[in-house]
Amino acid sequence: MLNQILLFLISLVCGIAVSGGFIAFIILIGIITELAGKTHTGDKILLYEDMIILGVTTGNIVLLYHLSLPFSQVGMAVFGVFAGIFTGCLAGALAEVVDIFPILSRRLNIHKGLPYLITAMALGKGFGTFVQWFILKN
Amino acid sequence: MESVNLYLKIERSSTINNNNLKLKDVGNIYCNDMDITHAVENMTIATFHKDLEVRQVITVLKVIELIQNEYPNVTVINLGDPEFIVIHRNIDKNSKKRIILEKIKIISVCLICFFGAAFTIMTFNNDVGVDEVFSKLYELFMDRKPKGNTILQVGYIAGLTLGMLIFFNHLSKHRFSDEPTPLEVEMRLQERDVNDATAISAGRNNKIIDVD
Secondary structure (H helix, E strand, C coil), X not given: CHHHHHXXXXXXXXXXXXXXXXXXXXXXXCHHHXXXXXXXXXXXXXXHHHHHHHHHHHXXXXXXXXXXXXXXXHHHHHHHHHHHHHHHHHHHHHHHHCCHHHHHHHHCCCCCCHHXXXXXXXXXXXXXXXXXXXXXXC | CCXXXXXXXXXXXXXXXXXXXXXXXXXXXXXXXXXXXXXXXXCEEEECCCCCCEEEEEEHHHHHXXXXXXXXXXXXXXXXXXXXXXXXXXXXXXCHHHHHHHHHHHHHHHHHHHHHHHHHHHHHHHHHCHHHHHHHHHHHHHCCCCCCCCHHHHHHHHHHHHHHHHHHCEECCEECCXXXXXXXXXXXXXXXXXXXXXXXXXXXXXXXXXXX
16 A cells, blocks of 8 residues: 555656656747747637646546547547647747757858748658658558 | 926837827826827827738837927937837727637637647657556566556656646636746747847838938
């Protein structure tokens, strides 16, 4: 019994530490502020925070308990699209945070056409994922 | 004639709806002379085209020039930034289309946040092998292999949620303290960065309203 309690306490602390890291990452990378800014819904930021908390909790429970989710293809499509958008934003925001584009444009003396560069990167990510799943795996 | 001090504090950025930009729309004025205060407040600084959505940078110098043209004996003291940003957006805030559009946007962002967070935590757990670590930990403590889920998973889930609530500092609309949440802080920082960038690039492209 004592062992069980100890295990519980350890995992509780583990969870708190992981969530701290998760939030620090999400906030530092500025993905939610960007989304709220782009949609002019900055006043709904608390709602978005709730959604993050809810999402992390749900995802965690689903994965750890191998829950069955009877939503078939439609549910998977919804999940795929929105999780994809989020991951795309994450990749873009990560590139932005580490100042890849300003450094690149300074080093290579490119002052115009940065939007094309970003479009190329976005298309490249899509293409790369496609190759990975639909070509390399077959 | 005795000189009068007029204190000017203009907001860094503001959104206006009407076509004539009055000083009272964007900032506060304090002056001993009530007549001057009133007149300056209603002074038109700039006019916008009706249906155009523009982001205009105006320098405080221009405002000072306008005031001094009217009242040469007034000394203007600026308490704010040297330039300010006016966003002119001529839209009906209460139109049905706009409200529906905004609802759609909010729901989309909510869905992205929810599924995105769910997806990233799953990939994280998979990536670092939480399941394996937990089964090792269980063996260490209980001297036998775990059958399915254990108390560790329960604690981890509880801890994860608890930690998020502590860091984000609120449970829905109920806050644990009156401090702004980390996201609200970040939001304001980003707003400041956007304003700075707007002012700088407008200055470089000569799209600024300044004294000649």
